[in-house]
Amino acid sequence: MIYKNYKAIYLAFWLLAFAGAGSSYAQSLNNPVALNDLSAFAAPPKNWEIAGGVHADLDKDNQMQVIKGSGILVNRFDEKNIGRDLYFNLQHGDIDLEMDYAMARGSNSGIYLQGRYEIQLLDSWGAINPKAGDNGGIYERWDDAKAEGMKGYEGHAPRQNASRAPGLWQHVRISFQAPKFDGNGVKIANAKMLYLWLNGVMIQENVELSGPTRGAFDNKESALGPLRLQGDHGAIAFKNISYTNFNKPHPTVANLKYAVYKGDFTVEPNYKTIKAEAQGVTPMLTSNEVKLANEFLLKYTGILHVNEAGEYTFKLSVPGGKGGLKINSATVVTANGFRGTGTMALPAGDLPFEIVYIKNVDWAKAALGLTVSGPGVREYLLSDANVSSNDAVDPILINATENTILRSFTDVPGGIRVTHGVGVGSVEQLHYTYDMDKGMIVQIWRGGFLDATPMWHERGDGSSKPAGSVQYLGKPSPGITKLADANAAWPADTNSTGYKPKGYTLDADSRPTFKYIIYGATVSDASIVMPAGQGLHREVSVSVPIANLYMRLASGSKIEMLKPGLYSIDDRYYIRVDEGNEKPVTRIVGGMQELIIPVLKKVTYSIIF
Incomplete structure (x- = not known):
């Protein structure tokens, strides 16, 4: 696949490159939503309640047995009294969100990011060719002024139907990027669904949303908006809801200097005794400064600017060799198997750092990569986009x-x-x-x-x-x-x-x-x-x-x-x-x-x- 906006969708790639077999996600979510009562929600309608368990009827539409207790959020369905949607107290911009949900047979619901962009939840059990209106689809936008048959547009069907039967718990994880605005409130970037995983399968990736989908609570767009669950089309239950709001500026790198040394290194040399093959300054972390295909050492020094003190996680990719990252002279990442991960508590301010990349495996392409994540900071690529997953094969x-x-x-x-x-x-x-x-x-x-x-x-x-x-x-x-x-x-x-x-x-x-x-x-x-x-x-x-x-x-x-x-x-x-x-x-x-x-x-x- 060819991606045009590497920075925006790099997270999905990095997850695949660094997560082990069978793992779908990189960053854990740090804000669980307590479901002992309805206090996490704004003026909750009467059709929503807290329960301890649910069972759906496989043979009857919208029938869900509710068991007393706590930990599960339930929307009951009543044909005589149309239910209302549920709004969280949470206002969010960029967010990662995950939850489990179980649907009654024939049920229809949705997760509205910022109250405007709907991820469809539907009993799509048995659908062979899912559409935008099926489970895990991104619902259509709508324009009544268009001709019949053309009113709905820009819906995005899931890549495949990963749905489960009614009453079974399904797991969804969403990574959403809010629309961006300049200082005058003019939109400069559309909202994006960076990825959406359903039951362990990525079914949406890097989908740009030009505007609110049908059913949005308004047609405006803003940097923040409420999280919302649809409650007027069927019985559904939710549990294990958690999220991370990404509302902080990411660290940046500056004053980058590099030096390239030729040789089959196993450890860092005494730099005073060898001469650099090339050296200079560069505006970004990249391995493109290296003109050697193999047997080299690339060293970077620079300044890492941290906006807010906290614990930060770094992932370093050094295909074809090994390397490491130091901040304030302390080792953060040791990468011996082509990649490595490390976490460190950092103060706010400008911190000196250095990266070493030793390459001595000829079949791998040189491609230095570095990401950072931290408090309120979604995993962000600090290097250029010339990064290898070390498995650049088209799947068979x-x-x-x-x-x-x-x-x-x-x-x-x-x-x-x-x-x-x-x-x-x-x-x-x-x-x-x-x-x-x-x-x-x-x-x-x-x-x-x-x-x-x-x-x-x-x-x-x-x-x-x-x-x-x-x-x-x-x-x-x-x-x-x-x-x-x-x-x-x-x-x-x-x-x-x-x-x-x-x-x-x-x-x-x-x-x-x-x-x-x-x-x-x-x-x-x-x-x-x-x-x-x-x-x-x-x-x-x-x-x-x-x-x-x-x-x-x-x-x-x-x-x-x-x-x-x-x-x-x-x-x-x-x-x-x-x-x-x-x-x-x-x-x-x-x-x-x-x-x-x-x-x-x-x-x-x-x-x-």
Whole structure:
């Protein structure tokens, strides 16, 4: 991708460059919103209340059961009395904001930044091609003076549908840049959505907002405005709301001097004994002053101006080598693996600093980078935009334009690598990974199919990863096993079971049925994507009855039976057991809850998320 405004969107890049695998965000948010009462809100309407829990009805629109308690903000829906929007006391400009939300079936709501720019919240469960009005979309602007069919404009659809089913908690994180004005109040820069992550997937990035979206509380724009939640279109709940207001000027660098030294350095030399290859002054931190491709040392000195005392975090990128940052002669960052991070409490004022960049790996491009974040300061790029993520490869993405199968290694939480994983993709954009060593579905996800970059780029490591919003289904372990009784611990492996994987067969639509032998019986395990990609329906059958055989349907911290046959797992996904099965058992083993079911001849159930 080519970005025209590096300073504005650099944060999103830096997150990807510095955050570890599976991490989406860099700066933690420092202002949680207490939800013990409604005191955080301005004149809260009667349709809003505080609760301790919620459950949505999967079969009825706008039905949400509310459980007494605290910690959850709920908008009740009443068709007779139209609800009103909820305004925070918070007035904000640039802001990072995150929260969890759960929607009733058919519900419609929104998050309005500054009360004017709407992030759509919608029950988009099962939408294959999301639009601007779907969950995570940036709603359209509106002009009644335009011709029919043209009134709505500049809406921005999410890159993919990362939505969850009604009643399940979804996580959104937003980074918003407010419009900017000169001293006369004239707008000099539009508002921007720097990024928007939904359920672990970036679905909006660097979207410029030329003006308020439809439904804004007014059509003016200003440096500050109220945070607002829509309350007139459906039942919805929120929790874990937190934010960081970025209302302070960022540190700056000045009086920059550089020196370039030629050589294969491992540590800093005695500068008095060597001669610089080049030296001078420059208006910005950059590696462009270096005319050597490799084996050099670049040293910068200068002044860091800090407007307000506080704790500041610096990230230093030194591709192809190592380096460090010192402020007031004290080491802040040591970068030994191409990059490093450090934090230091700094006083206000002008502080001397120095940066050293030693490069001795020839395949990496020289690209010095430095960012700073701190109290009221969004992560800001102090160097030029010639920065490398050290992974400047276009991703190798596999789209499931038809039912698709790919075998690869699969990494799941806990540092676990599934070595015989099979990725199964569908045109409904609902995909899963099957562990052929355990007879278990280890993860299910919605959106893009697979990112095969780790497997196919250069030599690769044999692994692929989901390209959508993932729900992990627990630590890999046998899908079915014998238990001495219903309280016996579930085994970690298939030792002593005679387990033998027998591959899979494909039906007429190229959907796999996995087969294996266990305890001398043949097991057939087939999953079919439910209509509109709303989940997986799974059928596991055993060729001959086996005494005391059980199947583990789910494990988690909290398993609740919402109604006979329907279970909520950690409020993250549902298990629905078909009629005609044996009765499932919820038990506690090792501090975790498990949902298990006796296996006689066949088990059929659905994973819904």
